[in-house]
Amino acid sequence: MSGVSVTKETDDARPASGDLVVLSNVNKHFGALHVLQDIDLTIARGEVVVVIGPSGSGKSTLCRAINRLEPIDSGSISLDGKPLPAEGKELARLRADVGMVFQSFNLFAHKTVLENVTLGQIKVRKKDKALADEFARTLLDRVGVANQADKYPAQLSGGQQQRVAIARALAMEPKVMLFDEPTSALDPEMINEVLEVMQQLARDGMTMVVVTHEMGFARSAANRVVFMADGQIVEEATPEQFFTNPRSDRAKDFLSKILHH
């Protein structure tokens, strides 16, 4: 695991080779709405960054910009030292390198669980089917759904589907995993089984950007908390610092709302 990044000011001290995702002066508008404002964010290899903030602050847009589901208006985003590609095969490869897990499970409904996890390996990574099957079964085992391989997504619980979605993203051997509120559509009893898979992934050294309101996860898994409000990064700190001693009024206000309901 990389060193804990404390504040923005320390980013420059990290070795360049340790930086995996670098957003530099990123701006994005939706019409008149300035949804990402001068975003500077560097994510080190192996780092787990939790992004929190009020609804509409731009958290999902930030995630979507990192795998170019949303093009940006200005600034730059690089992955592993290279600017994000705009189109074609390079873009497909980027989407594989940047695994994404959304709030809604987004599995292919007409494919089995196993096929969901082998498809990208065969189509994008050009693996042969036997190898893809073998790796898929290993990953399904790792997320605890090996015995569901031949079922269809609708036959699984929400928590199981979300774990399959994680396995499907991992099957591409991504450089970074983005999670956008992966547990917020789940029934309470299924939240932990998904968070535990994510905890394990973090312990295994995966670089992760996680949008979540699960403060327990943030406290135990995150190296850094990034607090967004109104399209800006308002505050960055270790979870310990952020939860015990938030500096900005916006963060204090937000925390008092989510911790007391």
Ligand SMILES: Nc1ncnc2c1ncn2[C@@H]1O[C@H](COP(=O)(O)OP(=O)(O)OP(=O)(O)O)[C@@H](O)[C@H]1O
């Ligand atoms: N495709 C779009 N077209 C126009 N406006 C959009 C689009 N996507 C998002 N927005 C607006 O941009 C702002 C930021 O949206 P975003 O989804 O990034 O926020 P968020 O922080 O993820 O919020 P939430 O916590 O509710 O998921 C919101 O005001 C939203 O309505």
Ligand SMILES: [Mg+2]
């Ligand atoms: Mg969102």
